[in-house]
Amino acid sequence: MFKSLFTSLSLLLIFLFQPFQQIIAQVSYPSVYENGVVTSAEKHASEAGLKILREGGNAIDAAVAVQFALAVTLPRAGNIGGGGFMVLHTADGEINTLDFREKAPSRATRDMYLDEDGEYISEMSKIGGLASGVPGTVDGMVTALERYGTLALEIVLEPAIQLAEKGYQLSHSQARSLNSAANRLREFEGSRQVFIKPDGTEWQAGDLFVQKDLADTLRRIASMGRRGFYSGVTARMIVDEMQRTGGIISLRDLRDYKSVWRDPVKANFKEFELYMMPPPSSGGVVIKQVLAMLDELEIDQFKFNSADYIHRMAEALRRSFADRNYWLGDPDFAGIPMERLTSEEYLFQRISNFDPEQATPSIDVSQGEFHAFQESDQTTHFNVADRFGNVVAVNTTLNGSFGSFVTVSGAGFLLNNEMDDFSAKPGEPNMFGLIGAEANAIEPGKRMLSSMSPTIALKNGEPFFAGGGAGGPRIITATLQNFLNAALFGMNANQAITAPRIHHQWLPDKLYVERLYFSSDTLQKLEGFGHDVDQIGNIALTHFILFEPENRMQGAADSRGDGHVAGY
Numbered sequence: 001m002f003k004s005l006f007t008s009l010s011l012l013l014i015f016l017f018q019p020f021q022q023i024i025a026q027v028s029y030p031s032v033y034e035n036g037v038v039t040s041a042e043k044h045a046s047e048a049g050l051k052i053l054r055e056g057g058n059a060i061d062a063a064v065a066v067q068f069a070l071a072v073t074l075p076r077a078g079n080i081g082g083g084g085f086m087v088l089h090t091a092d093g094e095i096n097t098l099d100f101r102e103k104a105p106s107r108a109t110r111d112m113y114l115d116e117d118g119e120y121i122s123e124m125s126k127i128g129g130l131a132s133g134v135p136g137t138v139d140g141m142v143t144a145l146e147r148y149g150t151l152a153l154e155i156v157l158e159p160a161i162q163l164a165e166k167g168y169q170l171s172h173s174q175a176r177s178l179n180s181a182a183n184r185l186r187e188f189e190g191s192r193q194v195f196i197k198p199d200g201t202e203w204q205a206g207d208l209f210v211q212k213d214l215a216d217t218l219r220r221i222a223s224m225g226r227r228g229f230y231s232g233v234t235a236r237m238i239v240d241e242m243q244r245t246g247g248i249i250s251l252r253d254l255r256d257y258k259s260v261w262r263d264p265v266k267a268n269f270k271e272f273e274l275y276m277m278p279p280p281s282s283g284g285v286v287i288k289q290v291l292a293m294l295d296e297l298e299i300d301q302f303k304f305n306s307a308d309y310i311h312r313m314a315e316a317l318r319r320s321f322a323d324r325n326y327w328l329g330d331p332d333f334a335g336i337p338m339e340r341l342t343s344e345e346y347l348f349q350r351i352s353n354f355d356p357e358q359a360t361p362s363i364d365v366s367q368g369e370f371h372a373f374q375e376s377d378q379t380t381h382f383n384v385a386d387r388f389g390n391v392v393a394v395n396t397t398l399n400g401s402f403g404s405f406v407t408v409s410g411a412g413f414l415l416n417n418e419m420d421d422f423s424a425k426p427g428e429p430n431m432f433g434l435i436g437a438e439a440n441a442i443e444p445g446k447r448m449l450s451s452m453s454p455t456i457a458l459k460n461g462e463p464f465f466a467g468g469g470a471g472g473p474r475i476i477t478a479t480l481q482n483f484l485n486a487a488l489f490g491m492n493a494n495q496a497i498t499a500p501r502i503h504h505q506w507l508p509d510k511l512y513v514e515r516l517y518f519s520s521d522t523l524q525k526l527e528g529f530g531h532d533v534d535q536i537g538n539i540a541l542t543h544f545i546l547f548e549p550e551n552r553m554q555g556a557a558d559s560r561g562d563g564h565v566a567g568y
């Protein structure tokens with residue numbers, strides 16, 4: 001303990017008294033793996049993926065194992081009651097993306113969160129049964145495994161089943177996370193049974209956390225596949241819970257849920273090709289737009305995190321988020337002008353009014369109609385790469401921490417509050433100040449817009465980067481910066497993930513920077529350009545893999561959280 005205290009103090013002193021370029025040079029070189037690596041937000045989950053890789057599974061087998069393990073060991077975000085996105089690159093060079101985002105139930109209506117005076121009742125889309133979309137995770141995992149996996153579902157589910165059945169010892173942060181949500185979780189009987197200690201006391205680090213009902217649900221999935229979740233006993237339990245907690249997901253909604261393979265958004269940037277999630281994720285479109293604008297602004301001519309570098313990044317982000325919030329939604333419902341939004345001609349024109357010495361006020365960038373939607377930072381991301389050359393990046397979430405706080409009684413898993421990612425009412429910014437529009441209004445069967453940004457970048461056709469993160473809209477900017485840190489500045493995985501981050505999302509018109517790590521010269525220069533600089537704590541939690549030549553892999557887990565790299 002004294003050793004780690006001493007290390008932390010030394011690092012703090014180094015950070016306080018040295019320019020960042022020197023600090024970055026001192027960050028340790030990451031371990032390099034030759035056979036496979038998993039980076040996720042939780043140790044047991046990364047180890048579950050590693051076990052599958054060691055037993056001969058490929059990256060897709062291991063990714064499915066990690067997703068199910070996270071449902072057991074990271075209940076606030078890992079899930080079977082939520083949804084997400086997967087981007088994958090196969091050993092033979094195929095790239096594909098899977099959308100297993102939740103859908104609005106068939107009885108959802110546009111104004112379902114408004115009272116009779118048309119006022120938005122914010123809590124209704126966040127807490128309780130009505131906040132949940134139809135979960136997509138189980139269908140997504142089964143679908144991915146069927147198409148690209150090599151092992152049986154029973155095998156990849158076994159680590160998760162064991163973790164739920166036998167339990168695991170809570171870490172400090174796992175105990176803290178459960179305790180911090182206890183008051184809300186207590187409101188729902190199903191959650192009280194699972195997440196509140198029988199004697200009502202707080203969880204402590206080292207407590208054994210056992211989830212027998214969840215183990216049984218996972219066994220039903222292992223033996224019956226999607227039918228073990230979307231019909232039969234589990235589906236009945238979900239619908240019963242809906243009735244107890246005011247929700248509207250029906251047996252038919254569950255039966256009809258289908259994840260969707262979608263063509264990736266592809267961006268070329270210098271010698272890299274990036275493959276990203278298309279709508280209903282906004283990550284791919286924003287990153288593609290920003291990279292094109294940064295290239296036009298010759299971003300590689302500027303020093304890392306200098307005021308001029310950050311100014312260019314912020315101005316590109318500002319313009320892109322304005323488009324994101326107005327144009328993007330579920331492509332199966334909204335007509336999204338993808339070609340125009342991502343064409344070079346449009347993006348060069350979009351950034352043509354950039355002033356190197358003056359921030360552009362957000363109000364001058366776009367004046368689209370304003371509708372509101374909400375996103376949260378309680379998402380999670382993981383990556384797996386194997387020795388064959390398969391690479392998988394998965395962003396998955398319940399939306400808010402512990403989702404709707406509703407646990408399906410007898411089935412032991414939490415349901416999402418993803419309905420809150422829709423535009424619930426015009427003109428109301430969300431908890432992150434994001435402004436949405438018509439394209440993201442609630443409709444039955446529609447998927448809500450997301451910021452989750454699983455990304456795989458290739459260099460000369462070979463994997464270079466696989467990453468994503470947690471943090472609502474900050475996922476997009478953090479993933480972009482992780483990639484640029486490695487691609488433009490040659491940082492290794494530890495350096496790239498440690499580097500201080502900035503964020504801009506058009507509205508509110510603020511330039512967020514991580515507190516402590518930017519010099520007062522830099523901040524003053526940015527303010528001089530007219531940026532409203534706001535120094536905040538951590539910007540996003542990310543995990544990624546960087547590839548060296550010959551498929552040697554560096555794993556990075558964010559020191560801003562409890563991530564874990566497992567490799568061999």
Ligand code: GLY
Pocket residue numbers: 375376379397398399400421449450451452472473
């Ligand atoms: N629920 C957060 C997101 O999908 O971006």
